[in-house]
Amino acid sequence: MSANEVVIVGGGPAGMSTAIFLAHHRPALADRIVVLEKERYPRDKCCAGGLGERADRALSAIGVRVDVPSVPVNGVSAAFQVGEIALREGSIGRVVRRLEFDRALALAARARGVRIVEGARVTAASASPRGALVESSAGTFAGRVVVGADGVGSVVRRALGLPFGTLRAQAVEVDTEPVAGDRARDLLHFEMRDRSFPGYLWDFPTVVDGRELVCRGAYVLHEGALGAGRGAGPAPDAERVLRSRLAALGLDPDRYRRKRFAERGLDRTAAIARPTALLVGEAAGIDPMLGEGIAQAIAYGALAGEYLAEKLEAGDLRFNDWGRRVERSLLGLDIRFRRRVMRAFYGAPRERVEHYLLDEPSFLRFGMRHFAGRAQPAPDALRAAATGALVVGRIGIERLLASLPPRAAAHP
Incomplete structure (x- = not known):
């Protein structure tokens, strides 16, 4: 012993x-x-x-530098049903293996x-x-x-x-060659147009044995993660979601080694x-x-x-x-805030939340700066906080009204 x-x-x-x-x-x-x-x-x-620069900053503060092959990341892009957005904030992190x-x-x-x-x-x-x-x-x-x-x-x-x-999720990923329509290799891309499941798809640039590839994956929340009665039934299998996405990109899903994992x-x-x-x-x-x-x-x-x-x-x-x-x-x-936003974003108010994110890019910029571990300019931080409070507040009011009997809800 x-x-x-x-x-x-x-x-x-x-x-x-x-x-x-x-x-x-x-x-x-x-x-x-x-x-x-x-x-x-x-x-x-x-x-x-995906490794936010804030992690490297924390390690560097005690004299630790993890020097491995990586792809520099300068921003994010996201595709919603109501539109797309791409933002850059300088160096915010990197993609590692x-x-x-x-x-x-x-x-x-x-x-x-x-x-x-x-x-x-x-x-x-x-x-x-x-x-x-x-x-x-x-x-x-x-x-x-x-x-x-x-x-x-x-x-x-x-x-x-x-x-x-x-609060669990299943995920599956593959490494593929780039295809036409991929975003720039300095962006982490989040594909969120499919609302049939609570979660998202991703395309992250990566380097495998010196080759420039793309890590593509699906992240699907457990059916109970949004609370009782919040989902539309059992969540689909993450592998099925990813296979559909690969086929839509013109990639043969059976060509790639699929790697499954779970998260909590x-x-x-x-x-x-x-x-x-x-x-x-x-x-x-x-x-x-x-x-x-x-x-x-x-x-x-x-x-x-x-x-x-x-x-x-x-x-x-x-x-x-x-x-x-x-x-x-x-x-x-950070985790507490994301828990609250998650239930709004993957729930019924999703379309309104997407509009907020597109109309007020300071919210996503705030997130990127946090990812990077960078100090937030006061006006931007205040604007992002106000936007988040507005989203969560309005959703909370709507839930409250929805829970009231019809007569009471009509005369709050």
């Missing part, structure tokens, strides 16, 4: 960032942090690869003294006020704390007896910690609207690293305020 201070289950961006930021805040603990990764680097992970990015992040963690055990598939975990115990194919690891960074199907989450929630949104009503154990990244929950994973995983790591440093120093491992710390952080504020 191996004894450590902190055992982190999962060697993706959330787990590695937690280790790196904890080692930054408490260098003396670095060699007592162990990360258990079930695969061996380099290993591929299904992910569109998880095969390369995760390996480079692991090397950065090792350089800080963190121990990484590859090929360690976790089979069981337990946590109590006395400490944590993790069993894996590479042996048993004991520690004062266990961090679950093991994704949607988190073994740690299950071991803690925490519910998996309804952060549910503010669900606990994400127990004494001596906490969850980060998708094990805890991310943005359910778009499923933006990598930057939010790194934000979780930055937050958890600082939090764990404080708690270990104080000897307080109850972690009863971890959920509150997440909710009150910039990460939590």
Whole structure:
């Protein structure tokens, strides 16, 4: 049995960032942090690869630079039923391949003294006020704390007896050659004209073995994600949605290797910690609207690293305020806002929301600047906030009126 201070289950961006930021805040603990990764680097992970510059900024602030092949991104484009829009804001991020990015992040963690055990598939975990115990194919690891960074199907989450929630989505992606009609390669494109399902399709520029390709995918929310009675029935399968999109582009869906994955949104009503154990990244929950994973995983790591440093120093491992710390952080504020907008955008008011987004581009510019981790000019931030408040406020009033009996609704 191996004894450590902190055992982190999962060697993706959330787990590695937690280790790196904890080692930054408490260098003396670095060699007592162990990360258990079930695969061996380099290993591929299904992910569109969009990385907001705010993630690189957070890592750079503690002297970490993840230098891997990538496609620079300057803006976004979106196609709605009511129109299209394309906006640029200078450099806002890049598209990376998880095969390369995760390996480079692991090397950065090792350089800080963190121990990484590859090929360690976790089979069981337990946590109590006395400490944590993790069993894996590479042996048993004991520690004062266990961090679950093991994704949607988190073994740690299950071991803690925490519910998996309804804010879930399925996604499927392929890498194809470019086609006529693709947007410029410095844009992340969101295809949102199909309202038959709650979700979207994407086209992101990527580079695979030196070849300029396009990562295309479908993101489909679980039928219960919008709340009882909000959907029009079971959501379609994401693969069927993507196949239809590929065929419309003149691409043979059977030519490409399809990669499926699932995502979970952060549910503010669900606990994400127990004494001596906490969850980060998708094990805890991310943005359910778009499923933006990598930057939010790194934000979780930055937050958890600082939090764990404080708690270990104080000897307080109850972690009863971890959920509150997440909710009150910039990460939590971002996710909370997206949760509210998601229910409006993918719900009945969708057409009106699309008009707002087209008529008031400051709202999307605000989002791009947040993606980049860039300071917001006060007038633009105020305008975007006012637009968002107007959208959410009007939708709230309409829902209230719709819930009233006919006579009362006619005479509010």
